Amino acid sequence: MSDLLERLRGRGWRMTSQRRVVAEVLDGDHVHLTADEVHARAALLLPEIARATVYNTLGELVAIGEVAEVSVQGRVKRFDPNAHHPHQHLVCTRCGTIRDVHATGLPADLPPEERFGFTVSAVEVTYRGLCPACAAGAGRTRS
Numbered sequence: 332m333s334d335l336l337e338r339l340r341g342r343g344w345r346m347t348s349q350r351r352v353v354a355e356v357l358d359g360d361h362v363h364l365t366a367d368e369v370h371a372r373a374a375l376l377l378p379e380i381a382r383a384t385v386y387n388t389l390g391e392l393v394a395i396g397e398v399a400e401v402s403v404q405g406r407v408k409r410f411d412p413n414a415h416h417p418h419q420h421l422v423c424t425r426c427g428t429i430r431d432v433h434a435t436g437l438p439a440d441l442p443p444e445e446r447f448g449f450t451v452s453a454v455e456v457t458y459r460g461l462c463p464a465c466a467a468g469a470g471r472t473r474s
């Protein structure tokens with residue numbers, strides 16, 4: 332579960348009404364919004380919020396490590412509030428729906444002879460396939 336707002340309060344992030352709205356929109360599970368989606372939802376809560384403010388706030392949240400950027404195969408970048416909870420993504424190759432998933436075991440364990448002397452600190456695994464709606468032929472088409 333996401334606790335973005337609590338984490339930001341806990342670290343003393345300067346919480347203006349505009350920044351709070353951006354954090355509120357991002358808070359939750361399975362949240363992977365594009366910057367434009369964040370702006371659209373934030374504007375429902377705070378109509379005067381500027382797009383540039385949303386973009387700047389997102390950039391800052393990523394810079395301080397509270398929000399992760401998710402890039403999936405040439406699609407537009409998305410923002411994930413669960414930066415502190417290691418997880419993998421299950422991605423629909425047709426409509427782009429993304430779910431947070433937690434694999435059991437290490438799906439991408441790299442044997443020592445394949446590490447070329449690197450100290451490996453992180454691994455990214457993406458599971459791809461069709462979501463139930465697309466598999467049933469009812470999925471939406473997204474860019």
Ligand SMILES: [Zn+2]
Nearest residue numbers: 423426462465
């Ligand atoms: Zn789909």
Ligand SMILES: [Zn+2]
Nearest residue numbers: 411413418431
């Ligand atoms: Zn995620």
